[in-house]
Amino acid sequence: MPVRVIRLLGDMEEDPASRQMLITGWRQDLIRNAKVLVVGAGALGNEIVKNLTLLGVGKIRVVDYDVVEGSNLSRAVLFTKADARRRVRKVDAIARGVKRLDPYGYIEVEAYHTDIMDHGPDSPLYNKIDVIFTALDNLEARLHVNTVAYMKRIPLIDGGMDGAMGHVQVVIPPYSSCLNCSVTDRDMKVLSEKLKCDGLPLTIGQPKTPAVITTTSVVAAIMVHEFIKIIHGLERFKKTGKWDERLGEPLMGKRLFINLASNKFIIYDVPISKTCVLHEL
């Protein structure tokens, strides 16, 4: 083999993205130029940001108002024991964690220690964002971000867990149903309550939800893989109504329930609800 070819192959091996770039249709430039918003820096937020960092997403904005506690450490790869001891803000701990992990050296994290409920559609938090992830533990905040995402036409990827169960839903405004649609749909509501996959409104003394890293990892992996499909295929979908077959079609207008105890993965259609006001906008 000529020396130059060997050297080129050697250079490729040095690129952290080289293996994912072997996937047919993969565009690392789209990944690198993406700007995402992750709402919630808990267990799910950690796994999402970890995956985004390893993918090489250029700009990651993280919002959370909480501080790190010892109980987070079993499910939060970017937090340290020192973060918990010093009660560091979760967003700052995540930003430092990304700096340690970043194999590319270019990833920027913007950390916002604030309550998302205080930020409506005019908030700069949503500026120039390509995709929003909701990694929240309560329905109220989910629906708030859902409303803003729909108004601003930003794709939203939602996920949640309860023990061995989890869910993922993708909202592509204005084409798909939204999180609010499934809340007003009676069947989905019964299902949500039965499976306890939706967060409950924040109340004082609310019991803690059972949580384990295995479910968190699976949910976050599915969420971030949905992002890959959206970032590669959304422009084409807007023009042609078709997604890039090589990368796949996201869970648009659908909700995936997973149960790692029974190994059941079930996808439900979430139609646009006639009573959901967001689709009249």
Ligand SMILES: [Zn+2]
């Ligand atoms: Zn809706």
